[in-house]
Amino acid sequence: MGLALMLATAALGASSTSDLLPPERAFPFTARALGPQTVEARFNVADGYYLYRDKIRFQVEPASAGLVASELPAGKVKHDEFFGNVATYRGVLRVDLAFKSVAPGQRIVIKAESQGCADAGICYPPLVQTATVTLPAGTVIPEDPAKKSWFN
Amino acid sequence: MATRRTKVFVSLAGIFALALGLWTGSKFGESPKDGATLLAISLPDVAGREQALSQWRGKVLVVNFWATWCEPCRDEIPEFVRLQRTYGDKGMQFVGIAVDEPAKVGTFVKEIGLNYPALIGGMGAIELSKTLGNSLSALPFTIIVDRQGFIVHTQLGVLKPAQLQGFIDKLL
Numbered sequence: 524m525g526l527a528l529m530l531a532t533a534a535l536g537a538s539s540t541s542d543l544l545p546p547e548r549a550f551p552f553t554a555r556a557l558g559p560q561t562v563e564a565r566f567n568v569a570d571g572y573y574l575y576r577d578k579i580r581f582q583v584e585p586a587s588a589g590l591v592a593s594e595l596p597a598g599k600v601k602h603d604e605f606f607g608n609v610a611t612y613r614g615v616l617r618v619d620l621a622f623k624s625v626a627p628g629q630r631i632v633i634k635a636e637s638q639g640c641a642d643a644g645i646c647y648p649p650l651v652q653t654a655t656v657t658l659p660a661g662t663v664i665p666e667d668p669a670k671k672s673w674f675n
Numbered sequence: 676m677a678t679r680r681t682k683v684f685v686s687l688a689g690i691f692a693l694a695l696g697l698w699t700g701s702k703f704g705e706s707p708k709d710g711a712t713l714l715a716i717s718l719p720d721v722a723g724r725e726q727a728l729s730q731w732r733g734k735v736l737v738v739n740f741w742a743t744w745c746e747p748c749r750d751e752i753p754e755f756v757r758l759q760r761t762y763g764d765k766g767m768q769f770v771g772i773a774v775d776e777p778a779k780v781g782t783f784v785k786e787i788g789l790n791y792p793a794l795i796g797g798m799g800a801i802e803l804s805k806t807l808g809n810s811l812s813a814l815p816f817t818i819i820v821d822r823q824g825f826i827v828h829t830q831l832g833v834l835k836p837a838q839l840q841g842f843i844d845k846l847l
Contacts, residue, residue: 545811556681605743605783638744644832646745646815648774648801 546639546647550574554654555631560625564633564657566616572644576610578638578649581620588631589623611639626662707825713738713807714824718794719771721781726794734768735846736820737839740796740804742775743783748815751833752787758839759791765847766822772796772803774814821846 549572554564568574576598583618585642595618598610625631633654640646690719698788717727728738739755752771769791770799773780774810777795796803801812808829819828821844828842 542810543813544811603746605746605786607748640746641813643812644747645815646742646747647811647813648742648798 525650535571543641543643543645544569544572546650547652549641549647549652550637550639550652552635552637552652552654554620554656556658557619557657559627560622562620562622562631562633562658564618564620564635566612566635568613568616568639572639573611573613573642574614574616574637574639578636579616579618580636581618582634583620583622584634584638589622591621593618593620606671623670625658628658630655631656632656642651644653664675679738685696707821707827710736710818710820710824710826713818713820713826715774716733716803718796718800719777719791720794721777721784723777726792728770731768733822734766735762735768735822735843737769738772738818738820739769740772740774740800740809740814740816742773742814745814747833749783749787752789752817754836754839756788756790756845762843762847763790767843767847770794772800774798774800774804789836791840 525674549569551567552565553567557563566574576595579595581590581593596612596616598612600608601611603609620633633656634651635654636649636651638647638649643668712734717725717729721724727737733775737755739748739752741752755769755771758767771791771793772790773793773795775795776797776798777809780793780795783789801809804816805812807816807818807826809831811831813831815831815833817828817830817834818826819830821827827846830838
């Protein structure tokens, strides 16, 4: 009986915080080039976690690449007693980032700041993640693969 | 030969006992840790006055790392306020360490009628909490210290009222 109680206590203890993810795994950030002057920034928010819209910031290095202010999706509005209505994201968040003065083949570093919480009842401080992107070398528009043929 | 067998048995029994001790120690009721590092902390309060945690040595101290930007943190604070009111004169002391800006903390303190000290730790307090066992650097993170200055419990995530009451009954 005593042992059963002890084992039950151990099982309860194990389910508390050991399942929670570190922020880099709860909100992993990636980026990829979409075109000569655009990059897709992406957060893959893990199930049971969410990000705050107004806490997301992007920066680029070098700053001379000229990041154009990007519009974030509206997100889902959540009422917060202290801050009023706040928008949040779950699942995949994609943001297209545009750059004013980049050269073909240039490598740029995207710094993404985010902040979020877990439904389990914890919140993380702001997290900065980086992703390096190499922009396409040429300005050639990719061909439609359906039209590609050895005889053209 | 018999002596050797006895020695082997004693050694195995010792290893088993040690392993069981470590296992039970980590799973059921943490083994108390010296809270000297925690009690050596000194931080400014909302009014900018430096407050040393050592001033509450001898009390059952509940140190709660929180922030206004952390909704679960704000959700559990009214319960802390209630317990501070009920058990404050019986030797219990709550202390909040805010991973936040003084102005935001000040607004919240007034709004909720916080009846225990709110110390301002800023973002540096996250690192501080990490050294005290906050492995995920997340909030809320709460540490319970007994009257002898030993850390008897650390909690990442909200403390359930029944859980807190259990510590109160045991430690006060």
